[in-house]
Amino acid sequence: MTQPFNGSLLRPDFVPGEPVERHFSDVELVWTDDEQKQIATFRSQYPTNDGAVMKVLWLAQNKFSWLPPEVVQFVADTIEVPYAKVYGVATFYTQYYKEKKGTYVLDVCTCFGCQVCGGYDILHYLEDKLGISKGETTADGLFTIQEVECLGACGSAPMLQVTNGPYVHNLTKEKVDALIDDLKEGKMPAFESVTLPQDETDLGGNRRSDTELVTEYQTPPVSETLH
C-alpha cells in the first residue's frame, strides 16, 4: 500500500527570514533566580555549553509547557549556543513539544510488542472515547493523543505514557477509563514497577526497593484485531 500523498510535507514550517508567530512576550521570557542557578549548574556539568542544551530545553518546556521558536531562541541566548543548533536539537526529540499540547499528553505505544498485544485497540478506544484522532488535542485542552514507537516496556504491553512522565502498564479498556477519570481530577498515575518473568523464576522474587507499587508480570493479552 502506498502512503497517501501529504502535500503539507512539501512546505517547511516557516520560510527562512520571514517572521514567525510569537506566543510569549519578552516580559514572559525571563528566568527566575532559582532557574538561573539551575542553568548555571547544568553548564558547569559539561565541558562546553552544547552539553547543557537538552537540560535547559527541558527546563524551558516545564516552565512554558511547550517550545515555540521564541522559547528555543531564549534558551539558545541563555546558554550562548547558536539558535539553529538548539532548534535542531529541539526538533530531533519528539519529547520536546514544538506545538502546543493538551495538559495531558497520552503517548500510546503501537510499536511491534504493543501492536500484537493490542496497542492499536487501546489507541482507537482512546480516540473514540475522547472524540479526537491521534495528534489532536481535545477542545477543553486537557488531552492530546499521540501514537509513539517503542517506549521499552514491552513486558507490560500494551502501555502508554502520560506527558513524558509515568507509564501506565497492562492496559485494558477499563484501565483507560479509570486513567481518564483520574486525569480529569488532576490525579497523575503513580510510578509502577512491573516485574519480569525471570524475577520470579531465577532471581528469587527480585523487587525494586524504591517503590511501593510493584506489579507481578502477567502474560500480555493478544490484540483483538490481530489475525
Add this chain to the structure above:
Amino acid sequence: MNVIIDGQSFEFEPGDLLLQFCLDRGIEIPHFCYHPALSVPANCRQCLVQAGLPARDRATGDLVRDENGKPVVNYFPKPQTSCSLELSDGMVVHTQYDSEEVAAMQADNLELMLINHPLDCPICDQAGECPLQIQAYKYGPEGSRFEFEKVHKPKRVQLGPNVVLDAERCINCTRCTRFTTEVSKSHQLSIIGRGDTNYPMTAPGQVFDDPYSMNVCDICPVGALTEDYFRFKARVWEMSSTPSVSDFGGKGINVDYWVRDNHILRIIPRENLSVNEYWMPDAARLVYERYNENRPQGPTLAGNASDWEAAYDEVANILKAANGKVVFLGSAYATVEDNYLLMKLAEAVGADAPQYISRIQVGSGDNWLISDDPAPNTQGCERLGMNPLDPVLLKAKLAGGEIDVLYVLEEDPIAAGVLSADDLLGIKVILHHYHTTNETLAHADVALPAAMCVETIGTYVNETGRAQRLRPAKMIRSMNRSLMMEAGVGQSRTDRHGTPFDRWYNEDHQIDCQPGWEVLPAIAERLGAPMSYKSPAAIMAEVAEANPAFSGATHKAMDLLGVALQDIGEPV
C-alpha cells in the same frame, strides 16, 4: 610504518586517516560526508572497508603465522568507515576493489541512501557532476527493492538570498551545517527533524545570508543546495571549465570559470591550499555578469566605430604629437605583462613612469577572502615599480597645461573619483576599457576595448605576493595564436572540448576586444620602438629574469597553483 591496502604495501605517517590516505594515492573509495576541510562525522557510511590488524602472540609479541608462514590477520568484526579509521602499523585493508563483501556493503548502503532520493536527475542542476549520481553508477545496485512512494519533503526553499534548498534530494551528510559551524562560523544551518524527514534548515525567522553561503552548494554531494543565480541555467556537460584566478579583490582566489557559448555562467572556487583552500565569497561569484554584459565591440575614435589598425595609427599619431607630454595610468586590474609593456611604452615616448590608481580601503575586507583591496593586481603594480597615483598632483598637472595626453590602461579614472570630466577638457584621452559603462569613455579620443581577465593570458600578484596565472576561459573575436594555443584550439582535443556546446564551437557572444599584450606592441611598433614577444609567457619570462621582485614567476612555474614571490616588504 606500513599499511597493506588491497595487497599493496604503503608507508604512512602516524595520524593519517585511511580514506584521505587512499584518495591521495589515487585509490578511490566512495564517500559523501567526508570533506578534507571539515570534521569527520562518518555519518554517510559509504566509505566502508574491511580492516584488520596482524595477530600477535600475547606472551612474546611475535606475529602469529599460519601453516604457510603468512601472518594471521584479526579483522575487526564489523566494516569500518575509512574516513575515520586511523592507520596503524601492519594494518590490512580490503576496499571494494579487493573484496566482494565490501563492494556489496557499499552497494547496499547506496540502495539505502536512494530509498527516498527523488532520482529527478534529468531536471536536477547537479546532474553530471553529482557525487551521488556518479557513485551510484559506479558502486551502487542495479535497481532498488524499495518500490514505495518516497517520503516527501520541502522543495524550492529559499534558504537565503543565494541558496535554494530541495530537501527531498538531501542525504543528510551534514557538510553544509559543518561548513557554517566550522569554516564560516555563521552557525546559520542545522539539521532539523529526525529520521527520514530531516533536512538542513535555518532556525525559524532566520535567513541564510552568510557572505560565504554558496560554498555549501559546492560541497553538497547532491542537488539539495543550489546557487540561486545558476539554477536551470545550463547543464554541466554543455559547459567547459577553465582553471584561472578571480579578479575579485586582492586575495587572488583560484577559480574555475564555467562557460557556454562564450558566456561566463558560473564561477566556483578551485582548490588552492595556499590561497583560498576550497572556498570563495558569494560576492566573487555574483560578478559573473560583468564579463558578459555591457562589453564594447571594436575600437572607437571619438565615439565613432573604427577598426583596430586605424585605432593603432591614431594612438601612435597622438603620442608622437604629444612630445612626451603624456601621463600613463597603469592598472591594478590589468595583468603584470600589460602593465610592464605600458611601462616600456611610456619609456619609449619619453614620459614619466606609469602610476596606478590604488583602491585599497583599509578595513573594508573581512580578514578572510574579502580583501581590503577590490583590485586583483595591486601587488603586481607595486612590484613593477609603479607608484600609486596622487590625484591632486595629476589634476594640477592637467590644469597647468603640462599634459597633452592621458593614456589609461584598463581603468576608469572618473568612476574611481581621481579625475572629473572637467579635468579632461582639452586633453587627448586614450583608453583601454572593459565596459561601455566606463565613465571615462565619453571623453576618450581613442577607445580600445580590452580583454578581461577571463579572456586573456597573464599574471596577477595577490596581496600576499603570490603570482598566479590567468587562462582564457572564453574566446575574443580576433584570431590570436597565443590564446588559441593556450585554449587548445586546433590541437587534438580531449572530449572535454568535444561537444557542440563548448566554448570554441560557437562564435556567438565573442567580444571584439584585444589583450594589452597585443595592443601595446602594435602601438610601440608604429612609434619605432618595437617590442617583439612571441607570447605573454615570453613577456613574463623577461620580467621574472630582470626584476628580482618577480624572481621565479614564469608561466610554467606558476602553472595551476602559482608561485610565492620573495617578500619585498611593505609598499612605501
